[in-house]
Amino acid sequence: MNVQYYSRANPMTAQTSLQTASLSSVPEDWDRSGLPPWTYNNTELLELEKELLFRCHWQLAGHAANIPNPGDFLTFDIVGERALVLRGRDGVVRAFHNVCRHRGSRVVAEEHGTCKSALFCPFHGWSFNLDGTFRSAPMPRSLPELDPVEHGLIPVEMELWHGFIFIRFKPGPQPAIAEIMARHEQEIAPYRLDDLVCDGGFWQDDIAVNWKCVRDVDNEGYHVPMAHPGLQDLYGKHYYDEPIEAGTSRSFATFNESDAKLWGVRHYKKVLPEMPHLPPSHRAAWLYIGIFPNTVIEFHPEGISYYQEFPQGIAETSQRGAGYTWPDQSREANLARYLGNRINRDTQDEDVQLIIWSHEAMSSSGYEGFILSDLEYGVRNYHDELRRLMPVFNERTEPPPGTIALR
Numbered sequence: 191m192n193v194q195y196y197s198r199a200n201p202m203t204a205q206t207s208l209q210t211a212s213l214s215s216v217p218e219d220w221d222r223s224g225l226p227p228w229t230y231n232n233t234e235l236l237e238l239e240k241e242l243l244f245r246c247h248w249q250l251a252g253h254a255a256n257i258p259n260p261g262d263f264l265t266f267d268i269v270g271e272r273a274l275v276l277r278g279r280d281g282v283v284r285a286f287h288n289v290c291r292h293r294g295s296r297v298v299a300e301e302h303g304t305c306k307s308a309l310f311c312p313f314h315g316w317s318f319n320l321d322g323t324f325r326s327a328p329m330p331r332s333l334p335e336l337d338p339v340e341h342g343l344i345p346v347e348m349e350l351w352h353g354f355i356f357i358r359f360k361p362g363p364q365p366a367i368a369e370i371m372a373r374h375e376q377e378i379a380p381y382r383l384d385d386l387v388c389d390g391g392f393w394q395d396d397i398a399v400n401w402k403c404v405r406d407v408d409n410e411g412y413h414v415p416m417a418h419p420g421l422q423d424l425y426g427k428h429y430y431d432e433p434i435e436a437g438t439s440r441s442f443a444t445f446n447e448s449d450a451k452l453w454g455v456r457h458y459k460k461v462l463p464e465m466p467h468l469p470p471s472h473r474a475a476w477l478y479i480g481i482f483p484n485t486v487i488e489f490h491p492e493g494i495s496y497y498q499e500f501p502q503g504i505a506e507t508s509q510r511g512a513g514y515t516w517p518d519q520s521r522e523a524n525l526a527r528y529l530g531n532r533i534n535r536d537t538q539d540e541d542v543q544l545i546i547w548s549h550e551a552m553s554s555s556g557y558e559g560f561i562l563s564d565l566e567y568g569v570r571n572y573h574d575e576l577r578r579l580m581p582v583f584n585e586r587t588e589p590p591p592g593t594i595a596l597r
């Protein structure tokens with residue numbers, strides 16, 4: 191399916207200015223009502239989502255650029271799982287459960303850092319080599335014989351894709367990341383993802399909402415003209431989304447030809463140098479590639495970012511991300527990076543408010559379900575993926591307690 195839907199400068203005139211040829215591929219009789227409200231408030235369903243979506247699908251933990259030297263590590267906590275990604279003395283990046291083999295303590299407490307020659311568990315001091323093998327324990331005669339490999343840190347499935355570190359806690363329905371991303375390879379090749387360097391490290395914010403409210407807002411661009419003055423000023427005339435196909439979605443926007451009204455956008459466009467390594471179509475454009483279920487990688491001419499969301503509770507969601515640039519970046523491009531990030535920060539703040547209001551609606555007696563526009567087909571398309579994986583999402587009324595996992 192290759193459905194496209196477009197955001198326009200003025201939502202009131204969108205219907206007349208739409209590219210009807212593209213919209214004709216949206217099914218005529220599609221259900222516009224969205225997921226039933228109970229699915230945003232049910233803790234049993236949340237446990238199923240944690241298992242089937244978050245543990246069994248690829249999660250982006252960072253980029254090799256975040257751990258450039260031997261001994262560098264990052265940790266990644268999600269839905270009760272704890273990952274430790276570590277660059278060994280041999281330069282190889284490996285992922286493990288951040289769970290000590292003695293009594294399960296975190297082996298590494300920090301989110302990011304460097305260890306010299308070994309990891310020392312902060313509980314009783316068991317140590318592990320930088321390749322995850324068990325090294326030693328205090329008072330070894332009080333313990334049975336411990337084998338370096340058998341009692342080493344337990345590996346987590348990991349795949350490096352152009353330096354991006356994808357991990358998966360449990361086997362799932364997705365193929366390899368390289369296969370999922372194959373259809374985008376040609377387009378992303380000029381962005382030199384293997385050469386990235388860190389630009390500011392990780393960020394993480396918490397919002398008191400169900401995680402699906404975050405994804406629902408991110409899955410459509412219909413709200414851009416009304417809610418995101420910066421993005422609208424930058425690329426509102428040309429923004430379009432392509433919903434999920436074979437596990438990824440794609441959004442693309444070339445910059446408006448007219449002069450920007452907002453200071454930050456005007457200066458961003460002014461200082462952004464021409465990037466000869468990108469094709470002309472992408473030198474003044476932002477590209478977003480979404481990877482089901484919760485990750486978006488953002489491609490700007492002057493840098494790369496990603497963001498993701500994951501549940502901490504039924505009404506508690508963390509958003510996390512990181513930014514990257516290139517080591518040979520010019521001063522002008524770095525300035526553009528600063529201004530581009532500023533546009534994104536404002537956009538994120540604007541989205542947080544919309545996400546909170548969406549979440550509140552799910553508990554309101556006055557809420558009767560979405561009435562989705564064709565321009566929000568991506569929301570429906572994402573919900574269909576959820577329904578396919580978990581048929582319980584088809585239930586319009588909340589199933590009795592104890593029955594969610596059986597449906």
Ligand code: FES
Nearest residue numbers: 290292293311314
């Ligand atoms: S839990 Fe790690 S040394 Fe005891």
Ligand SMILES: [Fe+2]
Nearest residue numbers: 407408418541
């Ligand atoms: Fe938004």
